[in-house]
Amino acid sequence: MKDFNVLIVDDEIHAVRGIVAGIDWKGLGISSLYTAHNKKQAQSVFMNHHIDLLLSDIDMPKGSGIELLSWVRENYSETEAIFISCHSDFTFAKEAIKLKTLNYFLKPIDYNELELEIKQALNKIQSNRDMNQVEESYLNLQKVHRSNQETTFWKNLIDGVIPSSNEDLKEYLGSYDMSFDEHALFLPVMAHIRFSSNDKYLNRAKDEKNFIRFIRREVTKCELATTIIKLSPSHLLFIIQKTKMMKDEEHMTSLFDHIVSQSQKYPNHNVCFYVGRQSPLYKLVSVINELKDLDKNNVIYKNKTIKLDNYNEGDFIPQFPKSVWMERMKTGSKEKLLADIHEYITSWETQDLNVTWKSFHLFYQDFLQIIFYLLQKKGLEANKVFSNNLLLNGLENIDSVEEFKEHILFILKLTMEQTHPQLDNSNSVIDQVKKFMEEHMSNHKLTRDDIANYVYLNPDYLTRIFKKKTGFSISAYLQQVRMEKAKQLLIHTELSISTISLECGYTNFSYFSTLFKNSTSLNPKEFRKKCTGRVV
Template sequence: MYQLLIVDDEIYAARGIQAGVEWIELGISKVHIAYNIRQAKEVFAKHKIDVMICDIEMPEGNGLELLTWVREESPFTESIFLTCHADFEYAKKAIQLGSLDYMLKPARFDELQAVVEKAINKIKTAKEFDDYKETYEHYLQLWSLYEPLLIERFWMDLLSEKIAADPYEIREILEEKKIPYKESLQFLPILISIQRWHNELNPQDEKIMEFAIRDVAGSFLIKGDQQAQVIQIRKGILVAILPIEDQDITSLDLIKKDCQAYIDFCRQDLYCDLSCYIGELVAIHNMPTILDSLLRCESHNVSCINQVLLMSSRKNKEITIQLPDMSVWSDMLKKGCKKSLLVEIDSCLQKAKQSEGLDAEYLHKFKQNFLQMIYYVLKVKGMPAHNIFSENMAFQEVTRSVTYLHKWVQEIVIKTADYLEDKETNQSVVDKVKAYINEHINEDITRDDLANYVYLNPDYLSRLFKKETGISISDYLIEERMKIAKELLRKTEMTVKDIALEVGYSNFSHFSKTFKKSTNMNPKDFRQFKQVHA
């Protein structure tokens, strides 16, 4: 819980603030009041103040002086000024001293509560960062002292197939290196897959945190067994190897419980999501084969996160789900139905997540179809794709899980819909008419259609369009259609009839006459001329 201090020489103002806000809802257990700077310092001496609400002009010294003192004596306190003085110099000085906000009296209690909540959230974020930093420093120290062990080296060579999976050769190596594995030992591998880091990490930080995850796996899964190992196969993939005596009675439920406790600890204390894949009990020479099976299970898992999974139950099944019809989605996006589209996408991916046999291949196809749909909408709306897709987008990562794909798809839909809405809001009437023509170029477009689209009288729209462009709507429509027709004649093998339909002419003769009037050549002659002079 947090503590808050109100500093104001006006007694009723201070008490009004104290009584007017639901402090408990913000996690504030104690609200102190001071009527001057001296009393405020006394409160700081006795209590840890997390948030201070302070007036500026007071008889025994102003609030800026108090904030200067607080910055030195209690640097983690968040301060908010609440004053009658709308003075720019005061506000400027308050910002320089690190004040979170500068509010004018009388402030509404809900506004004040929102600012205090912002301060509390800032304090929480800082505390989480400090906790993370402390954990990081601990494992940095451990990592710097770590040295590979002999048994670990053996397992690395065996699993990477530098050592042949031959029982006799393995026995000779064990004897040569004096590794104390008995003939009766069998081994249970547990694959550990790091699925997501909660914080963005640079390469060195990621290495150190992977070491932390490996170290913690020793505590939860190995529990001091000197013959057991946790080794890293590659980035983000570790394997715990548990030796089991033939006569041992191994409880699978207990191992699953240990794995889940390990997962929960990593999520809460090491700020990552991971899953554990439990293999089958095998002889030492079969470990490379069982590891390959576990890796296949891991690659096929796109729907489970922070879970314990058994290899025996993760059998590949034929995908029975169908990819969605995204042509409907494109219509919804073009019409600005953002909320409805997001609900539709959520329903589709939730259904996929619950389906048998879901794997990365389905997500990859979904992503490709989704990108095609977005590019189509952007093309129709006459907008470049680079406004939506940033250069550093990790396209490969989005198919790693349904969760990643869902988040990425939501971001793209929201960004595209907002961009379309913003562009249409800022478009002039003439720009909207041009955009409509471009989007419906292959349809029969009338002046009334355009007038209804922009909610204007047809005659007024015609005068407005010609005033701004210098040509009539009908002439502009012909120009745009002929421009596209020329490009299609020049760059494609489409028949002239098909091109006529593509640009909105169902009457082939009418198209030819209009084209010749525009270019002084009929369509076939134009195509031949351009091919000769290409």
């Protein structure tokens, strides 16, 4: 037994002092002992501290112990009580029994008997605590189980595991121990949370979690949704349930607008809310799928609330001067062409155009046709120059005009390097490959295909042009980079050789040592000793 709080109440100061001195409170596990001399003082103690056990005199001039305990029973029902009195009148005992006191002691008090009674009272309090804890744990378990059941139901419904027909839904709801009013309407709202793509951004993972937590908290705080489903690491679905058509939908939209406004205190993040339309449960999935399409097609707006019913379905169809661009590609007017394309795509954001992902796709197909035509004229086959990653999945992770523009300009630069190698190609593909290998050398699984995919080139083609430019194969150059890194770590750090091996992308220590000796004529230990005089 431990951490119990006791309050002693008696209008006679010496009586209180006698109880305080006569009982071994520490031995009983009492953490705090409070005293009061009238009803008002006692009530103040209760209002400021948790009290487990009340020891009170009955006959007090400013409010009896009976009155005090009646008040305690109304406000702090879990507190146990023992009465102390100099009156043996059964009327007092009867009142005490009604108020569920544990015992009734007559003065003068036998402190040994009182201590024994207090110990029994504390045992009862501890037993109640344990029982309440078990009950609370059980209720929490039930709550978690129900929450998991509901989450599973919603995910299975959204993923199509559960059929959306009315009859099937009734059957599945029963199996998930769930039910809804037959007239219930559901309003889905999807949040797409975007994070900074800046590689130099520190604490990214932590801030991403905090931002998602902020969005969930704000939506919950506004009591907008009772069900929250995580669709992906960057997508949350909020389901708002109503028993009748909402008349305050504009007010609800303004609450999401407010959350968007508040979210801007996170400078490296943004969020778009997509508000669906109210529908019965069997139509909900189709509305959610419309929201997903709306999100996919939104490549312009950030930090905005977008309503499904206000969405303009017409897609902007890009029209660009193909013949002019093609001529500039053929003549090698690289800088002029880059400027033209940059200006053209940037204008999409400044004009009132309904630019969508479909607009990206249409432009991309036409643009690639020009690229392939130019390569053909130069005697190059697109599938032997570019990687499958570019040809098949080029737009897979692009969801903004800025990202799309960067991607198109990158492909153009890449093409011009291959078709006009005599041009000034600062920050060329070879430079980018070298930088990529330097930054990822510690990855022991790094392959030629990984490196080629990074610059969207066919691995065989990259190998040929890399060797032509550098005199090294990709694997030989990567090994050279790793060996140089190993030398620097051996000289300038006290890291163990096995750790340095891992830092340089080698999980096999013996293989690393062999390669190092082939490169320097010394094993790593000998090299460190020769250069620094140290042996770590």
